[in-house]
Amino acid sequence: MTRRLALTPYLFLAPSLLVIITFVVFPIIAVVYYSFTDYNIVNPPVWVGLENYARLFKDEVFWQALTHSFIYLLVTPTLIILGIVLAIVVNRKLPGINMFRALYYIPVISGSIAVSIAWRLLLDTNGLLNSLLLSIGVVKEGVQWLAEPSLTLGIAMLLTTWMGLGYYMMIFLAGLQNIPEELYDAALIDGCNAFQKHLNVTIPGLRPQITFVAVISSLAAIEVFTEVFILTGGIGGILNSGVTMVFYLWKQAFKLQHYGMASAIAMVLLVITLIFSIFNIRFLERGTEAT
């Protein structure tokens, strides 16, 4: 009887643990090993020591990818600011407000593939954006939005922001609704104007949500793939202008069959995400304690 009881929790955990060990834990360990090998899947991995890392750090495209991924992190503060502003806008009792919230949420659920392809149609040289700009006379001839290297990354970031905003808005909205009304009344009595009111009450009140959004959106930014893949037609942009870490990982592994090299990129990616998550949680939680 006692034996059965002692085993029960482990039996309940077993199916999930089996799946997670097979598809998450084992792969993490395997990637560490592969990163020290020359591997093309067809032949067994050959130990090469630090060669992949040495080649990687001399690889110009890798540094480009790393830079691009760091630039991409700018979507995090953008999403936090726009998300909070939009949440404040929709956090009022107006007829039809639920419909607006739902409309803002449509890009989130539509899926990054459909959204990216839709935007590719809009941004095409013969697309809607150019015909709009030409008709109001902002430009004299159509801009090649998708073929201009200096725009590639920016457009992808804009797309990521556009796709994610509704999601983060909903999270901040839920947070706003937990802030007691009395705090705003007190701020009003203290003579705060509308802007100061949000600075002194809303922002501190939303700390947990800000932490969550910072962690989630910066992970998403570092892991970005689909937007870049679709917008650049799977090539990463002219002069690698749209190559991010995950795109480069994908290219090395599944285009060039350099699985060892790709694993080394994966290790760099892992270290970056670890540092970022620790930084985000520590930094933002310290803020909570202070308030």
Added chain:
Amino acid sequence: MIELQATKRQIAVPRTNVMLKRTLETIMWYIILCAVAVLTVFPFVWVFFTSFKGPNDPIYSVPPQLIPHDFTLANYLRVWNQLPVGNFFLNSIIVSVSTVILNLLFTSLAAYPFAKMKFAGRDVIFYLLLATFIVPPQLTYIPSFVLAVRVFHYYDTIFALIFPSLATVFNIFLLRQAFKGVPDDLIDAARVDGAGELRIWWAILLPIIRPSLATVAIITFVNQWNDFLWPSLMLHTREHMTLTVGLVALQGMFASDSRGIAAGVVMTVIPILILFVILQRQFVRGLSGAVKG
């Protein structure tokens, strides 16, 4: 009398002012709300109309033409005839539905002991699981690819999409929170009555946390439905593709046929939009439930 009327008017004037100010403010909010709505929805509206444009309707014109004059369903037929779109749908539905059912069974089974049982190593296992949450999933794709080809031999089948999604740390975490909200007394009473743990889980706990299960189900379904990178690595035969992978294949095939691509986008987005309209409340609750201080 005259005096009284005068004071009435004096009161009346500021009152209409306040009313006017309030109305103007409301109008201003609606203008802002509509402007944002245009930004978030207009790209889809344009793609939607483009998908019904006939050969005589320009995609590109100055000024732009939104509504098709030469309305046609030919774009949809062309896409449907040249690609096994029916298969894409069916595959996406099979993958998403079976993932949701099995994942919910697996993760709710694991979440129960994490929430309500004391056993050696509980916290260690739980925090190790949580730690894997920040590992980028793309990092695991290289060994998972090797597993698919070498060990499980499910490359180019939809099993390759279902198997790795059978349990997810995030869902275990969310359901653990849900189980924690169930009073201990209830479980103890069932134990006294001689119910086994499996029976308590199935017959007592799962019905209680049904709202959380619905939320987790929706999140899992939408993630699986919209997933692209892993499915694109696994599925190569057209007939085996899911909607997202198929849509990218379509985009390659119909490179210069914007009307056809637009039709493909609409076909992909419509099912998930319908689901969203039906289950809107659960969608929203699922999000806010995920973050609690």
